[in-house]
Amino acid sequence: xxxxxxxxxxxxxxxxxxxxxxxxxxxxxxxxxxxxxxxxxxxxxxxxxxxxxxxxxxxxxxxxxxxxxxxxxxxxxxxxxxxxxxxxxxxxxxxxxxxxxxxxxxxxxxxxxx
Amino acid sequence: xxxxxxxxxxxxxxxxxxxxxxxxxxxxxxxxxxxxxxxxxxxxxxxxxxxxxxxxxxxxxxxxxxxxxxxxxxxxxxxxxxxxxxxxxxxxxxxxxxxxxxxxxxxxxxxxxx
Numbered sequence: 001x002x003x004x005x006x007x008x009x010x011x012x013x014x015x016x017x018x019x020x021x022x023x024x025x026x027x028x029x030x031x032x033x034x035x036x037x038x039x040x041x042x043x044x045x046x047x048x049x050x051x052x053x054x055x056x057x058x059x060x061x062x063x064x065x066x067x068x069x070x071x072x073x074x075x076x077x078x079x080x081x082x083x084x085x086x087x088x089x090x091x092x093x094x095x096x097x098x099x100x101x102x103x104x105x106x107x108x109x110x111x112x113x114x
Numbered sequence: 115x116x117x118x119x120x121x122x123x124x125x126x127x128x129x130x131x132x133x134x135x136x137x138x139x140x141x142x143x144x145x146x147x148x149x150x151x152x153x154x155x156x157x158x159x160x161x162x163x164x165x166x167x168x169x170x171x172x173x174x175x176x177x178x179x180x181x182x183x184x185x186x187x188x189x190x191x192x193x194x195x196x197x198x199x200x201x202x203x204x205x206x207x208x209x210x211x212x213x214x215x216x217x218x219x220x221x222x223x224x225x226x227x228x
Binding site: 033040048056058088090092094103107 | 118120149157158159161205207213214215216217218219220221
């Protein structure tokens with residue numbers, strides 16, 4: 001089944017403890033992206049990647065890192081999480097240049113930083 | 115910079131009635147794509163419908179249609195014959211010409227009553 005897999009689905013952590021949210025897709029998509037969703041703000045893009053070893057900042061990159069060493073994986077790293085990073089996170093992927101139906105979203109990761 | 119505006123935080127509709135969810139957008143790109151996504155209470159993002167900026171006809175997908183008025187920069191979602199299962203958050207989103215960014219509106223919560 002074609003899908004984007006995020007892990008974990010739920011995570012509670014403490015301020016300052018480094019964490020990684022994994023994202024993997026099995027569709028050979030070039031494009032991958034991370035979003036955070038907060039009440040009243042919709043989804044905002046954190047980082048995106050057009051292909052392996054190519055990443056770029058979205059609208060809200062502060063406090064996050066990403067890497068794209070393999071085409072299928074695009075982990076989101078919070079090196080020193082803070083409570084304002086408590087949010088619902090989505091990973092998405094797409095074939096480059098394929099706008100129609102092209103974006104497949106993961107199931108989301110609900111992160112709480114205390 | 116791209117911007118999506120959804121002015122209706124919440125909408126109520128009775129079962130079997132039609133409902134229109136508003137979306138206006140702003141972009142200087144001549145080429146772009148417009149999406150609507152549904153997010154039920156379970157949290158996943160479900161693709162509903164897509165409209166390309168050069169598409170001559172309004173997109174339709176089953177009970178969903180997109181009322182695309184390019185000159186007014188609006189892309190309203192019309193749901194015909196509402197069902198209880200349509201109760202969810204609905205997001206309008208726009209893809210840029212470089213296929214690198216998907217910009218979301220803040221969403222409209224739709225509640226369908228029996």
